Amino acid sequence: MTSSENGQRWEIEALVAELRELRLQSLENRHRREHPPKLPSRKVLSQIVDNLGAALFPNRLGMPDLTDEGIDYFVGHTLDSLLRQLHRQISLELQFVAEQQGLSLDTHTQATDITRQFAAQLPSVRKLIDSDIQAAYEGDPAARCSDEVLVCYPGITAVIHHRLAHVLYELGLPLVARVISEVAHSATGIDIHPGAQIGESFFIDHGTGVVIGETAVIGRRVRLYQAVTLGAKRFDKDDNGILVKGNARHPIVEDDVVIYAGATILGRITIGRGSTIGGNVWLTHSVPPDSLVSQGQNRTEVFAGGGGI
Numbered sequence: 476m477t478s479s480e481n482g483q484r485w486e487i488e489a490l491v492a493e494l495r496e497l498r499l500q501s502l503e504n505r506h507r508r509e510h511p512p513k514l515p516s517r518k519v520l521s522q523i524v525d526n527l528g529a530a531l532f533p534n535r536l537g538m539p540d541l542t543d544e545g546i547d548y549f550v551g552h553t554l555d556s557l558l559r560q561l562h563r564q565i566s567l568e569l570q571f572v573a574e575q576q577g578l579s580l581d582t583h584t585q586a587t588d589i590t591r592q593f594a595a596q597l598p599s600v601r602k603l604i605d606s607d608i609q610a611a612y613e614g615d616p617a618a619r620c621s622d623e624v625l626v627c628y629p630g631i632t633a634v635i636h637h638r639l640a641h642v643l644y645e646l647g648l649p650l651v652a653r654v655i656s657e658v659a660h661s662a663t664g665i666d667i668h669p670g671a672q673i674g675e676s677f678f679i680d681h682g683t684g685v686v687i688g689e690t691a692v693i694g695r696r697v698r699l700y701q702a703v704t705l706g707a708k709r710f711d712k713d714d715n716g717i718l719v720k721g722n723a724r725h726p727i728v729e730d731d732v733v734i735y736a737g738a739t740i741l742g743r744i745t746i747g748r749g750s751t752i753g754g755n756v757w758l759t760h761s762v763p764p765d766s767l768v769s770q771g772q773n774r775t776e777v778f779a780g781g782g783g784i
Contacts, residue, residue: 562590
């Protein structure tokens with residue numbers, strides 16, 4: 476059967492026409508018919524992050540046959556290619572925002588400056604990820620080496636994406652950053668908003684179902700287990716009933732805190748340094764340093780973690 480016959484069989488022409496009408500009506504409703512939006516590509520950004528991982532860790536995430544002499548060439552070539560691609564994606568976001576605001580900006584120059592600033596922070600990002608890998612190795616008795624942690628652990632995959640996305644978020648690219656975070660969310664089941672501030676040596680064990688909100692602040696050497704939520708207690712609205720954006724509404728978790736599986740911590744509260752939050756705890760108030768919080772309101776036992784499964 477020819478392609479033309481197949482098209483008639485599935486009534487492709489009629490489907491294309493109907494979809495075109497729906498697409499144009501949507502653009503009309505958003506006053507975008509003359510200027511359809513061109514957004515950053517999820518597929519391209521996913522490839523960029525994969526290549527960034529290879530450039531940051533060429534021996535473990537790069538080409539399998541790299542020699543000592545070829546590593547620097549590989550890293551340089553990879554960075555040059557992916558930064559050019561990233562520059563294009565940054566330009567798309569800047570153009571999209573400018574069009575929404577009715578502005579005329581030199582987005583090419585602005586994108587170049589942002590890309591340069593992002594590239595300059597990659598060594599610092601590598602150091603942070605190294606601390607996260609070491610925290611995972613030291614925090615999980617099942618981990619046999621740090622190499623295994625890097626290539627196998629979904630928590631590290633999510634954190635690598637977050638470290639990169641957070642830099643872009645701070646550079647004024649919330650859409651590109653969010654796309655990168657959602658790529659990791661889809662792959663790992665771990666949902667970290669790129670706006671969340673996370674200190675060094677961060678470890679998410681197992682990880683599935685972890686949610687970390689936009690304004691969460693997490694200190695150093697914090698460990699989370701699966702299904703932990705650092706969320707908002709309520710959403711403020713203005714006089715017109717519209718949600719207020721940008722308010723600090725997620726928890727502050729200080730240094731050396733451990734939060735076990737299924738705990739839900741809501742609102743702009745503070746979990747004091749060195750505290751342990753037990754499994755399935757529902758917490759909406761601050762606790763002082765060195766607290767031990769369990770499901771029983773007055774109990775002070777420490778729960779064993781799940782590392783090693």
